[in-house]
Amino acid sequence: MYNTEHGDFDGNSWEQFCQQCFKLKYERDGYQELPAWRGDLGIEGFTRTGIVFQCYCPDDNYNPDLLYSKQRDKITADLAKLIKNEVELKKYLGKQKIVKWIFVTPQYQNKELVRHCAEKAKEFREKNIDILHEDFDILVHDLDFFTEQIPLVIDAKSKTIEINHELETKENTNLWIESQIDLVATAKRKNSHRISPTALNRDEKIEKLTEITISNFLNGNITIVKLQQKFPEDYEKFMRAITQFEIKVEELCLTNNSDNGELYSQIASELKAKIKSNFHYLNETTIDRLTEQVLAEWILRCPINFE
Numbered sequence: 001m002y003n004t005e006h007g008d009f010d011g012n013s014w015e016q017f018c019q020q021c022f023k024l025k026y027e028r029d030g031y032q033e034l035p036a037w038r039g040d041l042g043i044e045g046f047t048r049t050g051i052v053f054q055c056y057c058p059d060d061n062y063n064p065d066l067l068y069s070k071q072r073d074k075i076t077a078d079l080a081k082l083i084k085n086e087v088e089l090k091k092y093l094g095k096q097k098i099v100k101w102i103f104v105t106p107q108y109q110n111k112e113l114v115r116h117c118a119e120k121a122k123e124f125r126e127k128n129i130d131i132l133h134e135d136f137d138i139l140v141h142d143l144d145f146f147t148e149q150i151p152l153v154i155d156a157k158s159k160t161i162e163i164n165h166e167l168e169t170k171e172n173t174n175l176w177i178e179s180q181i182d183l184v185a186t187a188k189r190k191n192s193h194r195i196s197p198t199a200l201n202r203d204e205k206i207e208k209l210t211e212i213t214i215s216n217f218l219n220g221n222i223t224i225v226k227l228q229q230k231f232p233e234d235y236e237k238f239m240r241a242i243t244q245f246e247i248k249v250e251e252l253c254l255t256n257n258s259d260n261g262e263l264y265s266q267i268a269s270e271l272k273a274k275i276k277s278n279f280h281y282l283n284e285t286t287i288d289r290l291t292e293q294v295l296a297e298w299i300l301r302c303p304i305n306f307e
Contacts, residue, residue: 001059001060002014002057002058002059002060002061002106002107003061004106004107004143005161005162005163005164006143006150006154006161007154007161009057009106010057010059011056011057011059013057014055014056014057014106015044015055015057017153018044018053018055018104019033019044019045020149020153021146021149021150021153022044022045022053024148024149024152024153025146025148025149026047026051029047029048029049029051030047030048030049031045031046031047032045032046032047032048032092033045034046034092040081041081041085041088041089041092042054042078042081042082042084042085043078043081043089043101044104046092046093046096046098048096049096049099050096050097050098050099050100050133051098051099051100051102052098052100052101052102053102053104054078054101054102054103054104055104055105056071056074056078056103056104056105057105057106058070058071058105058106064109064110065110067107067108067109067110068108068109068110068112068113071103071105071108071113071140072112072113072116074103075103075113075116075117075120075138076116076120078103079101079120079124079138082098082101082124082129082131082132083127083129086129086130086131089131090130090131093131097130097131097132097133097136098131098132098133098136099133099135099136099137100136100137100138100139101121101136101137101138101139102138102139102140102141103117103138103139103140103141104141104142104145105140105141105142106142106143107142107143108140108142113140114140117138117139117140118138120138121136121137121138124136124138144230147230147231147232148231148233150230150231150281151231151234151281154281160280160281160282160283160284161281161282161283161286162282162283162285162286163223163226163227163230163282163286163289165222165223165226167219167222168215168218168219168222172218173214173215173218176214176218177214180300183300183301184210184214184300186299186300186301187210187213187214187299187300188206188207188210190299190304190305190306191206191209191210191213191299192206193260193306193307194209194260194261194264194306195209213296213299213300214296214300216289216292216293216295216296217293217296217297217300219289219293220289220290220292220293220294220296220297221293223286223289223290223293224238224290224293227290234279237278238275238278238279238290241274241275241278242294245270245271245274246298246302246303247303248270249267249271249298249303249304250302250303252266252267253303253304253305253306256306256307260306263306264295264304267295267298267304268291268295271291271294271295272287272288272291275287275290275291275294
């Protein structure tokens with residue numbers, strides 16, 4: 001199985017996933033799946049605009065060199081099928097010549113694969129194959145080419161995905177603390193209202209709570225940046241939902257007559273529920289990271305305030 005941040009794939013599940021993405025992304029271009037039953041012609045499907053697709057999922061998460069060699073050999077072998085199956089393919093393509101042949105794989109790590117595609121495209125243009133357009137080109141697409149379609153496909157299967165990343169380093173965290181003295185002081189002041197005045201080791205608890213706030217803020221920021229990069233439309237949706245909820249939080253803080261800890265728990269619970277209801281395709285871990293980041297930012301800046 002090949003592990004990705006959107007789940008594990010083998011050859012069959014990768015092709016099924018790609019077919020759903022192709023049908024969403026290229027519907028307007030007349031995408032047509034080409035099932036392999038009773039003969040594989042070397043392509044998974046094509047559009048009426050001259051784009052054909054071939055899928056490939058590695059069997060394992062190989063090192064970059066081995067991954068490159070397997071992807072390169074697969075491209076070379078599958079391109080040869082265009083020549084072998086030229087007559088048969090023409091029956092399906094009709095008058096439309098192939099303008100682009102796209103190799104769709106979860107990930108590629110070696111830029112030499114792009115050069116291999118360019119060299120193969122030139123080689124095949126010079127062969128003057130009847131089903132190929134004079135501008136015939138070969139491209140490699142990975143998961144990032146389907147950022148708009150992934151949530152729809154994942155949601156349709158009732159699965160969830162995790163926006164995963166490495167945590168912020170201790171060095172960067174310390175640099176941030178040294179450069180944001182006022183925000184850290186604000187967090188300590190607000191967190192002091194979450195701990196009972198008679199609590200044992202109160203000062204140590206306030207310090208620890210502030211460390212957690214800063215860690216949640218910085219690591220949640222990385223999650224949000226990845227959300228923005230991979231799902232830009234949903235990032236905008238996320239920001240709108242948070243901005244709208246801020247008004248309610250400010251009102252709750254102004255009118256609070258109960259324990260500050262209870263108020264914080266109420267805000268956290270309602271915020272998590274709001275994020276979860278808007279983003280069904282994100283898993284629990286990612287929902288928690290986003291919730292913790294927003295709460296931390298509200299502690300560091302606004303609108304959460306305690307008296």
